[in-house]
Amino acid sequence: MNNQLKSIVKFALILALFFIGNIAFATTYYIDAVSGNDNNDGRSPSSAWRSLQKVEKVSFGWGDNILFKRGQTFKGSIRFRMSGGDGLPITFGAYGEGEKPILSCVEDHRLTWVQSGNNIWKATNITVGMQRLVRNGEELLQAHSMDELGKQVPATISWLKSGTTLYLYSTTDPNGDIFTYSECNQVILTVDVNNLVFQDLAFEGGNTAALNHISGSNITFKNLDLGKMSYMGIQFESKGKPSENIIVDGCYVDAHWMLNYFNGGIGFATWRGTREGVFFNGNFNHAVIQNTVFKNWHHSGINIWANPTNPNYINQMKIINNYITSPDIPYGGKLSFAGNVRDSEIAYNTFEDMYGGRMQMDGNNNHVHHNLFKNLYNAKIKYGEGGGIRLGNWNRENYGHIIEYNLFKNCYSSAIDVGGTNHPNKGVHDIIFRNNIFEADIYSNLFDSYIYIRTGATTSNLTFVNNNFVASSNDQIIKRGGTRYTLSAFNEALFDDGTVVSGNYSAPNYNITVGYNGALNLSTPPTLPASEQVSPPPAKKGPFIMDKSGLY
Secondary structure, eight states, X not given: OOXXXXXXXXXXXXXXXXXXXXXXXXXXXXXXXXXXXXXXXXXXXXXXXXXXXXHHHSOOOTTOEEEEETTOEEESOEEEOOOOBTTBOEEEEEESSSSOOEEEOEEEEOOOOEEOSTTEEEEOOOOSOOOOOEETTEEOEEOSSGGGTTOBSSSBEEEXXXXXXXXXXXXXXXXXXXXXXEOSSOSEEEESOOSEEEESOEEEOOSSOSEEEESOSOEEEESOEEEETOSOSEEEEOOXXXXXXXXXXXXXXXXXXXXXXXXXXXXXXXXXXOOEEEEEESOEESOEEESOEXXXXXXXXXXXXXXXXXXXXXXXXXXXXXXXXXXXXXXXXXXXXXXXXXXXXXXXXXXXXXXXXXXXXXXXXXXXXXXXXXXXXXXXXXXXXXXXXXXXXXXXXXXXOEEESOEEEEESSEEEEEOOOOOSSOOEESOEEESOEEEOOTTBTTOOEEEEEOTTOOEEOOEEESOEEESOTTSEEEEXXXXXXXXXXXXXXXXXXXXXXXXXXXXXXXXXXXXXXXXXXXXXXXXXXXXXXXXXXXXXXSOOOOOOXXXX
């Protein structure tokens, strides 16, 4: 054996011994909020620690486990500074029986209130950056300005924090009432750390997010409950080099926010306590979001943002088998791909029962397939928000996507909406739409068109082939600028921008596997509430011009 080979073998043996040694010395620590004591060694359930504050002070090693007792609540917040090793992550998890342990920075308070006239009360010296407020167990609707306080939309706009003063609209004396809010920006903050796992836990609170991860790779979030009293569920930020291998798997990300402000009107501010379920901001490679439920987030269930002016890039994301919904709020819940998001896959997701919820897409060379878009309505407080997939309108080039084998069912006013990007070069171009199924009650007041290419949109080389429009071929179901096309006219049209249209058809029956957990969706007649139905028009010659008086 020559000297070089001997050196390689010796180095490999040293690495193996180092790896085995770290496994051998990995330690499991236990935290019990009822019977624990921070003076214990924490190495068994009978000698458990008690608090999050103890966890923050300890130096952990590769492969260590930090386990919280099920059925208990652990108060406070921590900044975690340690990294695990490759294949030896530090794991936050649970032990025992019962419900998931709750890590929470939400606290109850009895505040001192002073009346300042017109049913406005104020409490001072509130130093936390409050985003959500609960009074006697009932969440209150946040104002964006003092003149909104007391308005009914139909929920009453009840509170506003300005500086360290909290203002409250109340027709009764609030002194003695219990007010609940988050006292931390995030329950767990990690900065520049790698190789961590968070699993089998629940988190409450966070005026920035329940979990905030800034830079670092190989982080897994699995089987977590997130969102209660939080502004965001998880926020990921990369600063400097890209973060890689971020996984969100099997989580339940529910904002638990159900206040009714449907009557606020167009232009009414949308973010009033929550924002994003999961937010990626910066440079990322190989992130995965899968098997997760997102519910009632004001802007997006999932927001992927790669700012093109920095420039940032998000590459090779996989968003697979998620359920995204926001049935209880008048705007939000969408999946937003914004900026330089590329070479990513969005498949087998369900987008259902949302106002202003949709998939909003920038970037290039993304593959969107086998998703279910169902019962997606225009937002009642924001103009032009709704439908199935929106491409463009953010002054960025948008190209190279393949959108295929998706089912769009009751997407109003349009299933596919191509916006006017006003990009100085090419705008929206070289995108393929094929083998999709479009179905809607075309006689609803809400319906406008299956595909809408907006007036002024900068588009070229779009391809529409072999799509099934489940409607009579005489119905005007495609709209390009100010021109409406029947299906046959669309197939026969010649466009001067390189757009290709062929083989699209109308068939009442279909059989396709799409959406969350691969639900088999057979063709069934679409249904709408009676208030949103209009009678089909009588038979007549010439094109039918849709009655759009009910659109909002």
